[in-house]
Amino acid sequence: MNDMFGKGILRGLGVSLKRFFETYLDDLAWMGKRYRTDEGIAHRGGKDARGIFTVQYPEEKIPVPEEFRCVPFLVYDEDINGLKQMRCTSCGICAKVCPPQCIWIVRSADPSTGRPIPDPAQFTIDADICMNCGLCAEFCPFDAIKMDHDYELASGMRNIYNMDRLSKSAKYYEYIRPVNAKRENTYRAAKAASRAERAE
Amino acid sequence: MATPAPLSSSEFSQRDISLLNTRYPGALTPDGRSGYSGWIIDQSQLLGVATALRDDLGFDYLSSVTAVDYLPQNQMEVVYHIYRTTGGPGVVFKVQIPREEKMEIPSLVPIYPGAELQEREAWDLFGVKFIGHPDLRRIFMWEGFAGHPMRKDWHEPYFEEEAKPLKSRWPEGRPVSAESKNQYGDNISYPDGFEPKGQIFNPEKALYDALQEYSKDEIGLETDRIIVNMGPQHPSTHGVFRIAVLLDGEKILNLKPVMGYLHRNHEKIGERNTYNMNMPYTDRLDYLSSMSNNFGYALAVEKMMNIKPPDRAEYIRVIMAEMTRISNHLMAIGALLNDLGAFFTPMLYALEERELILDIFEAVAGSRMMCNYFRFGGVARDLPDGTLQKIKDLSFERLPRKMDEIERFLSENEIIRARGIEQGVLTAENAIRYSAAGPLLRASGIPYDVRRAEPYSIYDRFDFDVAVRQNGDIYDRLMIRFEEIHQSIRIIQQAVKQIPDGPIMAMKPVYQVRVPPGESYGRVEGPKGELGFYIISNGKPNPWRYHVRAPSFINLTSFGPMCIGHKVADVVAVLGSIDIVLGEVDR
Numbered sequence: 001m002n003d004m005f006g007k008g009i010l011r012g013l014g015v016s017l018k019r020f021f022e023t024y025l026d027d028l029a030w031m032g033k034r035y036r037t038d039e040g041i042a043h044r045g046g047k048d049a050r051g052i053f054t055v056q057y058p059e060e061k062i063p064v065p066e067e068f069r070c071v072p073f074l075v076y077d078e079d080i081n082g083l084k085q086m087r088c089t090s091c092g093i094c095a096k097v098c099p100p101q102c103i104w105i106v107r108s109a110d111p112s113t114g115r116p117i118p119d120p121a122q123f124t125i126d127a128d129i130c131m132n133c134g135l136c137a138e139f140c141p142f143d144a145i146k147m148d149h150d151y152e153l154a155s156g157m158r159n160i161y162n163m164d165r166l167s168k169s170a171k172y173y174e175y176i177r178p179v180n181a182k183r184e185n186t187y188r189a190a191k192a193a194s195r196a197e198r199a200e
Numbered sequence: 201m202a203t204p205a206p207l208s209s210s211e212f213s214q215r216d217i218s219l220l221n222t223r224y225p226g227a228l229t230p231d232g233r234s235g236y237s238g239w240i241i242d243q244s245q246l247l248g249v250a251t252a253l254r255d256d257l258g259f260d261y262l263s264s265v266t267a268v269d270y271l272p273q274n275q276m277e278v279v280y281h282i283y284r285t286t287g288g289p290g291v292v293f294k295v296q297i298p299r300e301e302k303m304e305i306p307s308l309v310p311i312y313p314g315a316e317l318q319e320r321e322a323w324d325l326f327g328v329k330f331i332g333h334p335d336l337r338r339i340f341m342w343e344g345f346a347g348h349p350m351r352k353d354w355h356e357p358y359f360e361e362e363a364k365p366l367k368s369r370w371p372e373g374r375p376v377s378a379e380s381k382n383q384y385g386d387n388i389s390y391p392d393g394f395e396p397k398g399q400i401f402n403p404e405k406a407l408y409d410a411l412q413e414y415s416k417d418e419i420g421l422e423t424d425r426i427i428v429n430m431g432p433q434h435p436s437t438h439g440v441f442r443i444a445v446l447l448d449g450e451k452i453l454n455l456k457p458v459m460g461y462l463h464r465n466h467e468k469i470g471e472r473n474t475y476n477m478n479m480p481y482t483d484r485l486d487y488l489s490s491m492s493n494n495f496g497y498a499l500a501v502e503k504m505m506n507i508k509p510p511d512r513a514e515y516i517r518v519i520m521a522e523m524t525r526i527s528n529h530l531m532a533i534g535a536l537l538n539d540l541g542a543f544f545t546p547m548l549y550a551l552e553e554r555e556l557i558l559d560i561f562e563a564v565a566g567s568r569m570m571c572n573y574f575r576f577g578g579v580a581r582d583l584p585d586g587t588l589q590k591i592k593d594l595s596f597e598r599l600p601r602k603m604d605e606i607e608r609f610l611s612e613n614e615i616i617r618a619r620g621i622e623q624g625v626l627t628a629e630n631a632i633r634y635s636a637a638g639p640l641l642r643a644s645g646i647p648y649d650v651r652r653a654e655p656y657s658i659y660d661r662f663d664f665d666v667a668v669r670q671n672g673d674i675y676d677r678l679m680i681r682f683e684e685i686h687q688s689i690r691i692i693q694q695a696v697k698q699i700p701d702g703p704i705m706a707m708k709p710v711y712q713v714r715v716p717p718g719e720s721y722g723r724v725e726g727p728k729g730e731l732g733f734y735i736i737s738n739g740k741p742n743p744w745r746y747h748v749r750a751p752s753f754i755n756l757t758s759f760g761p762m763c764i765g766h767k768v769a770d771v772v773a774v775l776g777s778i779d780i781v782l783g784e785v786d787r
Contacts, residue, residue, distance in 0.1 A: 008612030015609040016545060045559055047593040053552050065563035067584065092370035097711040099477035101366050104373030116371065124375045133480035133572045138580065139711040147566070160375055179584070 023051025036060055066177050069134040069147030071127050072103075074166045075173050084167065087144035089118035094136035094145050102129035103136065125166060127159035143184050149176045216257050224249055231294065235504070235718020235737075238292030243305050246295055250311045253282060253291070261285045261648070262312035262635050263723070264732050264749040265319055267326040271352040274299045276328060279734065280308070281721055281749075285632055285646055287653035292721065297328075307333035314635025317757050325350035325467075335410045340460035340786060343403040346391050349465055356468065363742040364472055411446045411454050425453060428768070432461045436539050436772040439782030443771060450767045455760040459753075462786035470746035475501055475713050478746065480572040482733075485748060486784040487569055488531050491524040491561070492726040494574035499656055500722025500733035501576050504715050507706050513578035514658045515699040519591060520564070520573065521724070522688040522695070526599065527554040528727035529639075529681040529688075532779040536678055537610065539776035540619050546610060553602050556594055563587050576713055577706035588696060595692040603689070607682050620675030624762045624774035627672055634758035637751045638729025640778055643680045644672035650725035661698070662691045677777040712741050719745075728752050728779055748787060752780040 026049075027034055034040045041060060044053050055062055072094075076084045095103040106122035109115065137147045148168075153159065174181040220228055227245035231238050241249050253259045259282040268277045276299045283290035297303050307330035308315045319330045320339040327348035330336055338345065347354050358381050360366050368376075390396060408427060431442035440461035446454040466485065470478050482497045483490035495517060502508070509517070531554060534547035558568040563584055565573035573580050610616060626636065631644035641648055647668040651659040667683035669676040715737040723732035729751030736745035755778050763771050 006614060008614050008617070012609045012613050015605060019549075045556065047556070047590075047598040053555060065566075065584070067564065067566040067581065068562060069566040090371070093711055095370040095373060096365040097474075097476060098365075098369075099473060099480050101364055101369055103369060104375045105370045106373055107371035122374065124373070126375060126377065131480055132567065132570065134566055135476065135480065135572075135711075139709070158377065158379075160377070 019051060026051045038063070064149050064151070066179055068149055068151075069137070070132050070151045071130055071148050071153065071161075072125060072134075072136050072145050072166070073148045073168045074123060074163065075144055075146055075170050076167050077170045086120065086167070087142050087170075088120050088123065089142055089144070090116075090120040090123070091118070091141070093139055093141065097135045097139050099133055099135065100129045100131050102126040102131075120163065123163040123166060125161045127153065127161050143188070146173055146177070219256065220249060220252060223252060233718075235716060237719070238294060241293050241295055243295045243297060246306050246308070247311065249293075250280075250308055254311055258284050258286065259291060260632050262308065262314045263290065263730060264721070264734060264747070265308070265315050265322060266734060266747040266749075267322040267328050267350075268736060268745045269299065269326060269350065269352045271299070276303055276326065278305060278322065278328060281732070281734070282312075283653070285648045285653075287648070289654055301327075302329065303327065304329045304331050306331050307336075309333050312635065313633045314754065314757055316634075317753060321753075324348065325465075327351065335413075335456075337406050337410060340463040340465075342460070343406050344401055350468060356465070362472070363740070364474060364477060407444055407456060407458060411444055411456055413454070430768075430771065432458075437775065438535060438780055439785075441775075441780070441782055441785065443775070445763075445768065445771065447768065452763050452766055452768065452771065455763045455771065457756050457759055459756075459782075459786050462782045464787070466787035467746050467748065470748075471743055473743075474741045475576070475715055475743065476711060478743070479574065480570065482748075483570040483572055484783055485750065485787060486528075486726065486728060486731075486752065486781045488781055489524040489528040489727045490569060490571045491520040491565075491573060492528075492724060492731060494571065495521050495657075496722055496724040496726065496731045497733050498574040498576055498722075499724060500720050500735050501713070501715060503720040503722055504718055504735065504737055505576060505713065506716075507577045509578045509706050510703045511658075511700050512582075512702040513704045513706075515695050516579050516583060516704065517574065517657060518659065518662070519692055519695045519699075520561070520571075520579075522691045523557050523560065523591075525688045525727040526685050527557040528779075529685050530554045532639075532727075532776075533606070533610075533678065533681055536674075536773070536776035536779070537616070539772045540616060542610075542613075542616075546606070549606055549609065553599060553606075556598065560587060560590055560594070563590075575705065575709060578704045582704050588699070591692065592696050595689050595696065599689050600686075603682065603685055611679065611682070616678070617675060619770075619773055620673060620678060620777075622671070622673050623770055624674045624766065624777060625672050626758055626762050630758065630761065631672065634761065635754050636729070636758050637755060638726065639667075639677055639680050639684065640729065640755050640758070642667055643669045643676040645670045650723055650730055654723075656722075656724060662694050664690050674773050674777040681779075714741075715739070715743075723749070726751055728781070728784070729755060748784075750784045750787060752778075752782075752784040753787070756780065756785065 030040060036059065041055060041062060043049060074086060074088055076086050079085050090105050090107040092105055095105050102125055104124040105120055107116050108119045108121040110117050134147050136145050224245045227242045227249050229240045231240050261283045263283055264281040266279050268279060270277060276297050278295045279292065281290055281292050295305055297305055305328060307319055309319065310332060317339065319333055320336060322328050323330060323336055324338040324340055325348055358378060360368060411427060426447050428445050428447055429442060431437040432440040442458035444456045444458055445452050469481060478497060479494060482493040485493050530550040534550035537546035538544060561571055562568045564587055565571035626644050628645040631641045631646055645668060647666045649666040652666050664687045667680050667687055669680050717737050717739040719736045721732055721734045723730055731751055732749030734747040735743050738744045759778060762774050
């Protein structure tokens with residue numbers, strides 16, 4: 001290089017300076033709506049964003065995409081009387097596919113005959129061991145276990161979740177994952193219809 | 201007279217075989233086990249055959265060395281994968297020895313110095329002693345550790361069963377936490393005849409002794425030499441990595457990487473896991489490029505299962521793998537600049553673009569870093585609505601623009617040039633000898649890229665150049681990453697244009713796949729270099745052997761030679777230019 005020494009540094013500093021001003025230009029262009037609004041957050045994560053990207057968590061939160069996964073929960077349906085109907089049949093596939101083996105299931109048994117019945121007596125997930133891989137939700141044949149969107153899980157002790165803590169309604173599931181829930185519901189309705197047809 | 205096995209994937213021509221057979225009669229036997237390929241070499245002739253393979257047949261690149269414990273057959277096997285840096289499929293050869301407490305085979309370090317760390321790993325984890333190895337110490341476990349953990353009869357603390365799924369989880373699964381199992385030290389056992397009381401043990405002695413071995417002829421004056429430990433807790437070592445250096449003043453006389461602080465025996469876990477369970481674990485290897493790790497593992501298992509993903513899945517895979525490469529290289533550039541003292545400004549510029557890529561991963565795979573997206577025979581789910589448009593926006597508009605900006609920001613900077621040019625040089629010859637891979641190898645002038653040398657997936661459909669630079673110094677290793685990002689953008693641009701509609705899985709997803717017995721070595725060009733998975737199946741739901749050829753780990757073989765003669769401050773820069781991730785180094 002026979003140019004002036006330090007030219008490269010100055011050129012680089014020019015880039016920094018440009019970025020510095022871009023933030024303020026963007027602020028002005030958005031008239032103060034760049035922060036704490038949904039559009040503002042979307043803009044900062046978009047292809048045209050300039051200047052700083054920072055999202056001021058926890059005042060601002062980036063909306064999570066539908067597929068986002070964090071610690072499983074159990075889905076229950078509500079029947080006409082408002083009673084919880086667990087979808088889980090305690091078949092144990094989630095416990096068998098779980099890579100860190102953090103799912104523990106006790107299967108119910110008929111008190112008179114001692115034969116197993118498709119209903120979990122205990123369902124425990126050690127959320128500290130869970131690696132959020134989502135394999136349980138992926139392979140559950142009854143759509144009974146799904147991955148949650150709630151990622152604020154800090155607590156002061158071990159997070160060993162029992163069935164009460166894990167159960168969430170199907171409505172909640174439809175709310176966080178509308179596309180998936182719709183697809184699964186149509187599939188299950190079609191299956192039920194064909195079964196009813198065969199029964200007749 | 202040996203004849204090639206019908207299943208042999210080894211790319212020996214008949215002429216090569218007859219050459220080896222005439223020169224070393226009886227040394228080569230084709231591996232005839234069903235599902236296996238390659239050659240079994242008589243251990244007394246190993247060095248001779250390896251020299252001939254390297255010098256006469258051109259297999260100059262030793263990719264992977266590992267051991268396999270065949271407990272039922274009472275046999276230990278050391279497996280070598282070698283390739284030509286001019287491209288093409290490789291050769292796998294094995295040495296079999298009876299499985300005993302003390303096993304010895306000749307070391308290949310004199311022929312392929314790239315075997316150094318890998319043979320140490322095999323010694324540490326399997327207890328195979330390599331005679332002739334210059335520095336055979338434990339590498340992941342500490343000196344004084346009892347036993348060799350990868351042996352099949354070695355059991356970890358709280359051992360429950362040989363293989364998952366564990367019976368205690370279902371149908372009578374009442375949770376027990378690991379803390380409650382710890383009986384205040386009751387799980388400690390000592391070897392026979394060992395009395396812990398009164399023992400004085402210095403685990404660092406072997407390391408420091410090894411460090412003192414260096415060529416002494418350069419120094420005329422007798423001066424004090426000091427040993428300095430950098431790390432394991434040091435911001436510039438990119439994790440819990442320790443560097444022990446022997447110094448004369450500020451000049452480095454010898455350098456040894458010390459690792460294992462993040463060792464969790466990934467391979468042992470992998471052998472306990474079923475095939476599907478391993479997929480999320482591969483994310484945790486090189487946690488900056490989990491999609492590539494998924495890719496390599498999926499390829500290895502698919503090879504054995506003999507399935508091929510549908511077209512759409514292949515395109516999605518390539519797009520994801522290339523985006524991973526971009527995000528990883530951005531991180532590497534940022535971290536290297538941090539190491540050079542450009543504190544955090546370039547890093548954050550790079551992180552911005554990486555953030556946008558991670559947003560796409562999150563939308564597609566559900567997680568930003570631990571993607572767990574690939575399945576055997578396809579991918580976990582199709583691209584959600586709008587994602588393809590986002591990828592297009594990024595690859596056609598934002599990334600090219602921003603990469604130019606970052607390049608303008610950095611490439612002419614005088615400080616970077618002064619710190620980078622002609623520093624930490626790795627010559628082309630040495631790069632091959634030390635089995636360097638990825639950007640490290642290509643920056644030294646060897647245009648070796650698995651995507652071109654032995655195309656996998658659908659990489660033969662894309663038009664891209666293998667980035668290569670000639671000097672092999674820190675600056676070249678920085679600049680080659682920019683070049684690779686541009687090439688990756690090119691591939692993504694082609695892929696998003698060509699991607700067809702269709703299914704994303706070749707078969708119905710099952711929670712326990714059936715893998716026929718045999719071996720397979722699946723390798724991909726990961727962002728850090730050649731990432732290989734060597735898997736042996738015995739037909740059960742769990743792999744019998746699961747080995748990862750980790751590029752970060754093997755690239756460290758050349759770390760010492762690159763630093764010797766430089767100053768301490770350059771160690772940081774050289775390490776940054778290698779670009780390691782400790783999750784993959786230690787496994």
